[in-house]
Amino acid sequence: MKKLATFIYAVLLSSTVSVSAQAQDKMAIVFSTLNNPFFVTMKKGAEETAKRLGYDLIVLDSENDPKKELANVKETTVRGVKAILINPTNSDAVVNAIRLANRLNIPVLTLDRGANGGEVVSHIASDNIVGGEMAGNYIVEKVGMKAKVIQLEGIVGTSAARERGEGFMHAVKGSEMKLLASKSAGFERDKGESVMDNLLKANPDVQAVFAHNDEMALGAVRAIQASGKEVIVVGFDGTDEGIEAVNLGQLSATVAQQPDLIGALGVETASKFLKGGQVDDYIPVPLKVIARY
Structure with missing residues (x-):
């Protein structure tokens, strides 16, 4: 009887963990392109931070195509994401994608490149x-x-x-x-x-x-x-x-620049906003000249 009770407890615990994993909040990060080492490094910083904070991060590549960018954002909205981080293909073209998310009350943050319209919670980039x-x-x-x-x-x-x-x-x-x-x-x-x-x-x-x-x-x-x-x-x-x-x-x-830090700050800022915290409209990331003198 004791073995049966232990078995039942283990099954229930496993079920609880499974439900918890399934209930993990989702974020999306939509890149202008991943055919560029800079954005690959940014992706790594975002993924590591999302894992640390307990978010399921959906990563999509727009291949420098504004039409694909809009399709990617549409895809994230039907996948139940809580926030969208976007590195725009074009500061004008991205506005339609941002406004789509705005209509659905999904917060948007821009990374590295800004947007010329739509409501953005925060912009994280170097100056x-x-x-x-x-x-x-x-x-x-x-x-x-x-x-x-x-x-x-x-x-x-x-x-x-x-x-x-x-x-x-x-x-x-x-x-x-x-x-x-x-x-x-x-x-x-x-x-x-x-x-x-x-x-x-x-x-x-x-x-x-x-x-x-x-x-x-x-x-x-x-x-x-x-x-x-x-x-x-x-x-x-x-x-x-x-x-x-x-x-x-x-x-x-x-x-x-520090692309890994831009990605990490994007996820951290989105998480803070989702939890009701105040976030800055613009979060600057420091620059430095690396040279051989």
Whole structure:
């Protein structure tokens, strides 16, 4: 009889644990793309924090397609998520997805890139304007006040590209630097290489390049190496590959973000809000220049 009672208790305990696991609250994180080391690191930070806090985290990749982004957000709303974290493909296009969540009273937080509409609980990101200015100031320090520079822009319409460019132009206008050209390479390495190749031919006297992310910067490095020219390149993000390239002397510097911390803070902030806590509209994540001097 004692063995039977023990068995019944074990079954009941197992059932309770199973129900508890099934009842675990869900969050979703929708990325603009996971074909980028920066966002893969952000995903890791979010997943580790969600596990620690007891949330089931649904991860979706929009593949840089605003239509897929909207479809991903629709999918999360039917999967019973309590909050949606979103890294927008485009600051304008994401508004429809955010408003969909707003109508269903699902809180939304944006990561790294902001949104130009809809109701957002909190935006967690580095100060891209400050980072762009840091890149420009570093180029002045390395090349001089009259440096001839090229800018490789990110995806047009994203807050990250707009703000990094704005900060860089603050540095340009505050010095005697000459901006020879500024063109989008879509935050992609291959595009960074091809765009840089064309810009080098049109601007053979360029001395420095600022790329809005490390992927484009690494592409630019390939084009510069193939040309045989000596041009310093400054990236943005501080990805593992970017930092390694700095250590190898390929990149001159990268303005380092902390993508794992952005992901972690996103989940922590969403959890705090869901539990009734007050959260800030904007949570800045510190930046630093990693360089070989």
